[in-house]
Amino acid sequence: MSKSSVKGVTIQGVTCAVPRKQLDNQSFLDRFDEKTIADVAKLTGVLSRHVAEPGQTAGDLCFAAAEKLLADLQWAPESVDALIFVSQTPDQRMPATACILHGRLGLSPQCQAFDVGLGCSGYVYGTWLVAALMAAGLKRVLLLAGDTSTQMLDPDDRGTAMLFGDAGSATAFEYDEHAPQTYFDLGTDGTGAQLLTVPAGGYRLCGPVSPRDNTLHMDGSAVFGFTISTVPVLIKNVLEQASLTISDINIFALHQANRFILQHIVKKLKIPADALPINIEQFGNTSSASIPLLFCTNAADQMKSAPTTLLMAGFGVGLSWGAAVFKDVRLQCASVIEV
Amino acid sequence: MQEFYSGLAEILEVEPETITPDFKLDEEQWDSMAIISCVALIDEVYGQLVSGSALVECKIVADIQNLVSKSA
Numbered sequence: 001m002s003k004s005s006v007k008g009v010t011i012q013g014v015t016c017a018v019p020r021k022q023l024d025n026q027s028f029l030d031r032f033d034e035k036t037i038a039d040v041a042k043l044t045g046v047l048s049r050h051v052a053e054p055g056q057t058a059g060d061l062c063f064a065a066a067e068k069l070l071a072d073l074q075w076a077p078e079s080v081d082a083l084i085f086v087s088q089t090p091d092q093r094m095p096a097t098a099c100i101l102h103g104r105l106g107l108s109p110q111c112q113a114f115d116v117g118l119g120c121s122g123y124v125y126g127t128w129l130v131a132a133l134m135a136a137g138l139k140r141v142l143l144l145a146g147d148t149s150t151q152m153l154d155p156d157d158r159g160t161a162m163l164f165g166d167a168g169s170a171t172a173f174e175y176d177e178h179a180p181q182t183y184f185d186l187g188t189d190g191t192g193a194q195l196l197t198v199p200a201g202g203y204r205l206c207g208p209v210s211p212r213d214n215t216l217h218m219d220g221s222a223v224f225g226f227t228i229s230t231v232p233v234l235i236k237n238v239l240e241q242a243s244l245t246i247s248d249i250n251i252f253a254l255h256q257a258n259r260f261i262l263q264h265i266v267k268k269l270k271i272p273a274d275a276l277p278i279n280i281e282q283f284g285n286t287s288s289a290s291i292p293l294l295f296c297t298n299a300a301d302q303m304k305s306a307p308t309t310l311l312m313a314g315f316g317v318g319l320s321w322g323a324a325v326f327k328d329v330r331l332q333c334a335s336v337i338e339v
Numbered sequence: 340m341q342e343f344y345s346g347l348a349e350i351l352e353v354e355p356e357t358i359t360p361d362f363k364l365d366e367e368q369w370d371s372m373a374i375i376s377c378v379a380l381i382d383e384v385y386g387q388l389v390s391g392s393a394l395v396e397c398k399i400v401a402d403i404q405n406l407v408s409k410s411a
Binding site: 222 | 371372374375376378379382383388390391392394395
């Protein structure tokens, strides 16, 4: 795994935006019987999720989140040095959604903007890129991470149809020379690339494709095996790198893959349950937005009120994973809006 | 073994005393969710990782136990 650390990175504020439309588990009764729905909910923990309207994009959700965040922090748009958009459901095939968002937000021509195509691990990778940009001299960076995964689901696939939700996020990072070191551990196993995939939409499958090729395919048990073999080691390694132990961490912000996985990790690493917040029951698996969504919900009070030692970890599609440890995080704002 | 049997009974939604090495894993109960749960159970009880695809092939409880002792 690639280990690194960067000094001076601070998280100033986070805003998330979710679609107004909400679906509870009863909405799936036209496709699945009650027992199937109950069994899936027992494993995943998902009771409800926000679902984008057709044409409502991850870019739209991130735009709403970023607009509010800039206003809450009183950041002038021209003060932003870079915008990174992390998603697997971009607005268009071209241009990069980051460029579209740059225009919508009225950012400066001196601001760089680019997309990163990662999902479950995407927020941590985005955070690492922010840190690398700051090490290179940038001062203010917006990380926008979001997905509208519900738009690519096969409604008859019980393994995925009820698991995902849609959300967008905006996180404001600022360089502060006095801020402590941030530690990262990132990795990839491309031999598992086909375990979580949407086959169509790129240039591998040309011409007309079957509707199934446009939907998400997941080998649930293989992805689960990957998670329980990789994530506990990842967490131990990044803690060791930061010279911390489990009890030093106030918040373990883990990608909300499914509740069963999270509870398994809690047991395996003996993490106090209240240090590892779970909000999947309300939002489903929101892919790249799940970690910032924790900052704006269950972890918001802690992160706004006191300096927080934070461990974040994302893992999944790719297969790709990453973890980061931030010390002394104190958010000026953290909220969720519906759009 | 007791811990594994009672965990397995919970996964298969049967009474714990019915689980024996000869217990048959019928297709209806031994579905993808049961298999994921069993991967986690084996990790918890034995600290071993078995693959879901190997578990799919198991027909009776003894087959699972063989997998566990093989990967030990």
